[in-house]
Amino acid sequence: KNIAMLDNYEFRKIIQPYLGQPVTMRSISLMVRDTIVYYQSKGRPVVDVFVPEQEITTGVVQLMVVEARVGQVRAEGLKWFSEESVIDNIRVQSGDVIYARELLEDIDYINRNPFLFTRPVLEPGKEFGTTDIVADSKDRFPMRFYAGYEDTGSRTTGL
Missing domain, CATH: 3.30.360 (Dihydrodipicolinate Reductase; domain 2)
Structure with missing residues (x-):
């Protein structure tokens, strides 16, 4: 062929x-x-x-x-984020050819979130000629706390 x-x-x-x-x-x-x-x-x-x-x-x-064509795209290992919040940022869909550059760009974009780390894992698909993309993710509680102290005073208050 x-x-x-x-x-x-x-x-x-x-x-x-x-x-x-x-x-x-x-x-x-x-x-x-x-x-x-x-x-x-x-x-x-x-x-x-x-x-x-x-x-x-x-x-x-x-x-x-x-x-290989994409079988499934799924995310695993998430506690604080939804699976959709990860896979919606992966452009490749079921049936598409896998392009390394595009997939890595998508993973880099996902990893811009400071509370989430994702790496792509390619697994054999259920059907011949397919590969599943698993977004292996580790997330943490999406909140940061900051505290500060200011003791220089202000001229208007005389402090």
Whole structure:
């Protein structure tokens, strides 16, 4: 199947050294690795590349690329904040491709709250090809108390 992400000059340049060469377990392993690294370099951290069972007598190898889609987005570990207050700030939705930069920007935005710390955890989804995003959060009571003392006085009162 034609995958737009792989149908370009940049990827062909990466895979070119393997074309027309004898097929070995090492070359297959390197092609798989290079494909995963290529996806990650494009900000797509969750991809699986594997070699399905096939007859390789003709020297042609078919690789299967599964780019994970979001299954669920949920928040865990919250006591003082609602789950919605966290996940409403994560732009990626169920069915979307996961882009590392976008997800980390969202987590950074959430972490601007001084009473809340969140880190993203990626877990296998319930369905094949899906990944769940868990906002693993630690929050604390959202209130600060300050006290001060001023003893310099005022000219109008003479103190």
